[in-house]
Amino acid sequence: MTDAVPVQSWKVTLPCTRAEAEALEGDIAAFAMMDKPPVLMTSEAEPDNENSWRLEAYFEGRPGPAAVKLLRTLVPSAGAVRPVVEQLPDEDWVTLSQQGLEPVTAGRFHVRNLPGDPEQPDYVNFLICASRAFGTGQHETTSGCLMMLDRMRRVGMRFRNVADIGTGTGLLAFAALRLWPRALATASDIDPVAVEISADNARANGVRLGAGAGQVALFTAAGADHPAIVGRAPYDLLIANILAGPLIELAPSLCALVEEGGTIVLAGLLKEQADAVLAAYRVQGMRLAERSDRGDWPTLRLRKRPRIGWKRPRRFNSAERGEAWGFGSI
Missing domain, CATH: 3.40.50.150 (Vaccinia Virus protein VP39)
Structure with a gap:
C-alpha cells in the first residue's frame, strides 16, 4: 500500500448510551455537507453497562464550535458533559479509524477490508x-x-x-x-x-x-x-x-x-x-x-x-x- 502521509488529527470524545451508539451505525446525514466529515466510532466504556458507552469523532484538522455542537446533538444524554477535544499525534487517522471494519456483501460482491478476513465462495471477492x-x-x-x-x-x-x-x-x-x-x-x-x-x-x-x-x-x-x-x-x-x-x-x-x-x-x-x-x-x-x-x-x-x-x-x-x-x- 502507499505510505501514509501524516495529517493533523483531532479527536472529540463524549459519553453516550448504548442506544445512542447503535443509532449512529452507518453514515450520519448531518455531516454529509462537510468537505471533510468526521469518522465516528463508538465503544463500551464499562462492560455490561448500557449507559456507559463513548463516542469518539476523528477530524482532519481542529473541529470548530459548529462541528462540536452538531456532534453533541447526536448524544443527548451527554448534554451536561464537557466534550474532550484533543490533538492526536501525527498519524494516518483515516486508516486507523477504518481498521477492523466488517466485510460488506452487496449483490454478488463481497468486499474485505483486512487480509485475514476469509473470502466468500460464490461471490466476487475484493480486498x-x-x-x-x-x-x-x-x-x-x-x-x-x-x-x-x-x-x-x-x-x-x-x-x-x-x-x-x-x-x-x-x-x-x-x-x-x-x-x-x-x-x-x-x-x-x-x-x-x-x-x-x-x-x-x-x-x-x-x-x-x-x-x-x-x-x-x-x-x-x-x-x-x-x-x-x-x-x-x-x-x-x-x-x-x-x-x-x-x-x-x-x-x-x-x-x-x-x-x-x-x-x-x-x-x-x-x-x-x-x-x-x-x-x-x-x-x-x-x-x-x-x-x-x-x-x-x-x-x-x-x-x-x-x-x-x-x-x-x-x-x-x-x-x-x-x-x-x-x-x-x-
Missing part, C-alpha cells in the same frame, strides 16, 4: 484495505453502486467502455470490469494519493492496469478535466460517486462524455438533494431509469435520450474544462 482513500464498500453510496451494477448485469445490460469519475479506492471500476471483462475501463480521482492507492488495490486484486480491453486506465483529474478521459470517450457507462454539489456542476461535461443511449450511475447525494441533481441531468438529455435508496443515500441510474437533427448533442469540447476542484469520491 480493499483501509487507507487514505474512501470507497471501502462500507458507505451506503459505494455499496449502493455495487448493487446497482450487479442488477444491471443480471438483467442483461452490456457495456464496452466504462468510466469511474472520482474512483477513490478503484473499487467501482474493478467491479464494473469483473461484470464486463472485455470492456475498456477508465478511472480517475482529483487526489493523486487515491490514484496511487487504486493502483495498489488493482494489483492486490488481480486487476490489470493499462489502456486496453479488460484493463483499468488510471488518471489524476478534477472531474473530466483530462485529455485522456476526453479522448477515450464516448462511454456507454459512466459512474460518479462523489457529492451533490460537484455532481450538479459536472453535469454538462459528464453527460457530454456519454454516448446516446448510454448510462450514468450517480451516488453520493442525500435524499433531499436528489431532485436538484436529477434536474441538472435532465437538462442535459438524461432520464431517470432506476432509483435505489439505502438509508438516506439514493443511487440513480440515468439513460441518455437519443436526439436527432439540430438537437443532437455536440461532441465534448475539451476547452470546456468540466472540473470540480476539491471533490473526490465518497
